[in-house]
Amino acid sequence: MLSARQTLIREELEAGTGAAIGMAVDGSKSRTGLRIWFADLEERYGPVAEMRPYGLKGYAVTLGFGAFAGEVVRRIAGAGSEDVHLARALVASVDSSVEVEVQGQEMADWKITTGDFRMTAIIRNLPRDPEVALTEVSRDTIVPMMAAMAELIGYDVIEEDDHGEPEYEGAELFTTVRRRERNPRNRLLCIRLHGEVCACCGLDPRETYGVAGSIIEVHHLEPLSLLKEPRPYDPARDLAPLCPNCHRAVHTRRPEPWSLEEVVELMADPMGKAGIL
Ligand SMILES: [Zn+2]
Ligand SMILES: [Zn+2]
Structure with missing residues (x-):
């Protein structure tokens, strides 16, 4: 035991x-x-x-x-x-x-x-x-x-190589954001503060997948525009837990990702009938 x-x-x-x-x-x-x-x-x-x-x-x-x-x-x-x-x-x-x-x-x-x-x-x-x-x-x-x-x-955060990422203005800031999102300590703090439930769709992966469900990811909320005028990083305020699907969806817009509110709106009206976005 x-x-x-x-x-x-x-x-x-x-x-x-x-x-x-x-x-x-x-x-x-x-x-x-x-x-x-x-x-x-x-x-x-x-x-x-x-x-x-x-x-x-x-x-x-x-x-x-x-x-x-x-x-x-x-x-x-x-x-x-x-x-x-x-x-x-x-x-x-x-x-x-x-x-x-x-x-x-x-x-x-x-x-x-x-x-x-x-x-x-x-x-x-x-x-x-x-x-x-x-x-x-x-x-x-x-x-x-x-x-x-x-x-x-300073245990290393595993850096996946971002080959294929296009070069653009703000790429360095984007790297900072990705490093924070992949830092296991940031993930731990984010989950401890906000729970292990997707902030967009409400999915609790552990409920859905059981022992295979520890797959919540951390999303950095601070838009790129704000990073250009840096303010102190605050993991409690700047991180949100997202399921892998919603996290991918959020980052389909670049360089500035969709906001969580925008993704929630898209999910409510995926065919765009309301013509909001
Ligand atoms: Zn989700
Ligand atoms: Zn993200």
Whole structure:
């Protein structure tokens, strides 16, 4: 049972962080604990999230750094402002019933400058079944915390080559938009904030396709015209979840995609009888 859940947790962690995950379950005590780290860094060279029983029905998650994580901490300290913004937004997306703290820092502007960094989260009133509790804590608290670390470390976003894309004015901005849309941490935050349901057609792919249904994509709402006069990127405001069909439809107009409202209008009147568009 536990190994099946572990596979599930690992899949969610890897999908949310975009990095390979190492984990170990500590079942030596009456209540199960869990340690999670990035596989390529091992436990000693990177961030580690550790989950321990806390109180009667609670768990405490501590996020810290391994003994030899100096290099990674230096890399994180040099992360760009967009990465920092997204990392904070991911941590802020943890449910408000969970007490999240960063040792000696304000939650609004926490940052990582040394290996002594400690982020803790206390989750109370969990289900008694240790496996259910473990899954809940991993999904709702550890995944966003580790995704924040992955963003700061700068795990590569898989870039599909856009060969065949025509050159046009604003192509570079378009690349920025595509990179944000393909960033697994942006996707995770978008789903946590807006749900895993298409913002155009209302499709819930997990309801339709079951276990094969984790296919919601992230669309960047900011029109190209606005990108030409940049304002700070805000993943909470600028991203929308779309099913693959609606996402393709939205991008059939270039360079500025159809707005979600326009696509909804098109769907309501696909033959164009109303002559709106
Ligand atoms: Zn859709
Ligand atoms: Zn898009």
